[in-house]
Amino acid sequence: MWAALEALGFNTPVFLAQLINFIILFGLLYLVAYKPIMRILDGRSQKVRESMEQTEHIKQQAERAEAEVARQIEAAGKEGQELVARAARTGEEIKKQAQQEARQEGEALIARARAEIQHERDEAIGELREEFAGLTIMAAEKVVERSLDKKAHRELIDRVLEESDVLKRG
């Protein structure tokens, strides 16, 4: 067994030397290769993760902003509609009021006119009556002057009165 190993080249000092070589290489590579490379790989993946998170964050923010804008637009639209509706309503009210006022005014005007007409008519009737009374008196004077008989006198007065009644009623 031992002889076979030696024939293959086994040699305890050389074996130990190669073992130590490996351990030295392990130590040195750990210092100059693995540690820095792990650090940089970890750093990079961290960075990638961070930037992805940041991207996600920004995306969310953008979405939120977009939603906000949409909401505001909608609100503004609603407000505008409301304004228009209110304006229309106000216009309608104003129109109605104006109509009513106009009607009232018209009615008042008509009433006043009517009252005035009535008044003028009454006045005219009054004047007419005065005139008629004057006429009657004149007629009576004339009759008196002509010395009518009593019966004719009466007929005359009745007729005048009847006529004046007709006048008053008309």
Add this chain to the structure above:
Amino acid sequence: MSEPKKKGCLGCSFPLVIIIGIVFLGLVVLAVVGGAIGRELFGDLGLSFLEIDKPHPELPPEVVFQIFGFPITNSIVGAWFTIVFLVVFSWAVSRRLKLIPGRLQSAFEYILGSLYDFCQSVAGEVNGRRFFPLVATIFLFVAFNAWLSLIPGFGSYEVLNPEGHHMHLFRGANTDFNLPLALAFVSFFMVLFFGLKTMGFRYLELYVNFRQFVKGLGQLVRGKLKAGLSGVFLGVIDLVVGGLEFLSHLIRIVSLTLRLFGNMTAGEILLLVTAFLIPWLFALPFYGLELLVGFLQALIFAGLTLVFLTMATAGHGEEAH
């Protein structure tokens, strides 16, 4: 895609290709005639400058010099060469690592990153990280031992040793039986270490497990004959299985060592023999082959170590019950 129609072949104009082909053929013919085979067939045709000494490979490495009586063999010097190369290269790159890598750093990161991913894909996230330095060191050491020893002149550089003999200063460290053996021992002890660290002394139960045996004995003493006998029987089986498990771990050392040593030594001898039989061009394809073999052996050694480590820490003690 409208590429302009290429004239010629392999990016050269036809006359150039033909000239290269003729030179190539001439070299092959010259090499065949002048090499060992040609000399046997045609006798000496005055091409003695092509002669190469008949290779006489020796398995034990040669002692180049001694430090305080400690023999330094050419394979140790070869290993130092690899160590210096790897450490200097790594240091040159890692001295100024940047988040956005340059070309050299990209290559460096690619090599180590692939090894790291390999470790994590086999052993998982956490264990992959723990095993990575060991596995990567084994891979890099074996691979670069193999590749650097393929540099022309590496194996033929000679010095005078203290006794006045001509000695090869460098020798591919993988072809020294001691290096694969040392790596296999490292692998074995690291498996043991990580096994113990992860599972505590329960890990040893894998190899020496008296529990079932003692339980069976206890049942026998208490007079439960049937249960006791079967318990003892199962206990004996457990002990035998443990022994086999232990034996398989020892055999791993042997197989790891001999696989690497055999492949690399055979490769070295193959190159020497092809260069001896037909000098110059004939050895070229075998160089390519040896590049591949060096990579594969490194991957196999590192990969097997990784798998053993993973098995040792995966807690398959529970699976057995």
